[in-house]
Amino acid sequence: MCAALTAAGLILGYLESFIVLPVHIPGVRIGLANIVSLMAFYIAGPVYAVTVTCLRVILSAVLFGSPVSFIYSISGAVMALLGMYVFSKAGFSIYGVSVACAVLHNTAQICVAFILVGSGYVFYYLAPLCGVAVITGLIVGFLSDVLINRLAGITDGF
Amino acid sequence: MNKRDILLIITVIILSVAGTVAVYSRSSPGIACIYIKGSLYGQYDLAVPSSIHITSDNGIVNDIEISEGSIYMKNATCPGKQCMACGRISRSNESICCAPAQLLIVISSDREREYDAITQ
Numbered sequence: 628m629c630a631a632l633t634a635a636g637l638i639l640g641y642l643e644s645f646i647v648l649p650v651h652i653p654g655v656r657i658g659l660a661n662i663v664s665l666m667a668f669y670i671a672g673p674v675y676a677v678t679v680t681c682l683r684v685i686l687s688a689v690l691f692g693s694p695v696s697f698i699y700s701i702s703g704a705v706m707a708l709l710g711m712y713v714f715s716k717a718g719f720s721i722y723g724v725s726v727a728c729a730v731l732h733n734t735a736q737i738c739v740a741f742i743l744v745g746s747g748y749v750f751y752y753l754a755p756l757c758g759v760a761v762i763t764g765l766i767v768g769f770l771s772d773v774l775i776n777r778l779a780g781i782t783d784g785f
Numbered sequence: 786m787n788k789r790d791i792l793l794i795i796t797v798i799i800l801s802v803a804g805t806v807a808v809y810s811r812s813s814p815g816i817a818c819i820y821i822k823g824s825l826y827g828q829y830d831l832a833v834p835s836s837i838h839i840t841s842d843n844g845i846v847n848d849i850e851i852s853e854g855s856i857y858m859k860n861a862t863c864p865g866k867q868c869m870a871c872g873r874i875s876r877s878n879e880s881i882c883c884a885p886a887q888l889l890i891v892i893s894s895d896r897e898r899e900y901d902a903i904t905q
Contacts (some may be wrong), residue, residue: 714793723790730797754804761797 628671628782629678636663636683641691652755657763658729660687661707665725665771668711670782676711680704695743699736706735721775725768729760814854815877820889831856831875831892841886849890856890858883 640660648655660683668676684704688697710731714724733756740749775782814831821841829835829851836859837849847868848860855875858868861883868883874892881890 717789718787719789719793720787722786723793726790726794726797751808754801754808756801757797758801758805761794761801765794 632663632667632679633682636660637687640687650759655759658767661728661767662771666775669775673712677708680708699739702735702739703732706731721772722768726761726764729764730757733760815892817856818891818893822887845886847883847886847888
């Protein structure tokens with residue numbers, strides 16, 4: 628199942644680059660690949676979520692990315708995974724967890740941008756980005772919720 | 786979706802709106818530095834409208850004006866008038882140069898250019 632989810636995540640991440648959002652902020656993405664991480668987390672547990680996410684990030688960096696994009700995505704992914712664990716333990720549903728993931732993902736990437744660009748101005752970007760993160764987080768949460776329920780019959784064994 | 790989720794979502798929305806408003810209302814106009822022959826002549830706050838008259842050693846008169854958060858060369862007695870053609874400047878690192886008068890105006894401010902770095 629790890630392999631199937633990783634493959635699905637890779638494709639989602641790639642397809643996402645073709646989706647242009649009607650927002651005048653560069654670099655805004657829906658974060659569709661996080662659906663796979665959430666599914667792995669809720670179906671099979673935190674260890675699977677970490678495995679699937681790390682594999683996806685490494686593979687997509689090798690296939691489509693650059694060293695810089697790898698640093699951005701791995702930092703975002705690590706924070707999102709931590710957030711996933713903490714927020715689900717704190718009693719949030721998949722929607723809350725998804726929004727938290729999106730916000731933490733952004734925060735981590737802004738911090739990396741701060742280190743790479745060396746300018747504090749990147750933090751100006753964080754507030755509007757988090758507003759968008761709520762919307763994309765809800766979309767991803769909804770899609771994950773639907774998928775987990777629909778695939779319940781297939782994934783019962785895990 | 787439970788109560789905690791809604792609380793989290795509302796908190797994030799409030800913080801992001803507050804943050805966005807705080808960031809965009811804070812952008813203050815910058816400081817204009819005027820250099821003559823490479824040495825600093827004076828620094829002027831772009832938020833304060835004023836006019837500056839400078840007569841250089843070779844007799845060229847530069848009439849500089851600050852208004853509406855920007856600075857421009859209102860009049861100059863130099864032959865080319867390139868400095869007047871520059872128009873208004875207000876963003877960081879923009880400059881107006883009057884070569885015959887050996888005069889340079891540079892903005893240094895909090896307000897960066899729209900994109901100072903893009904990585905992908």
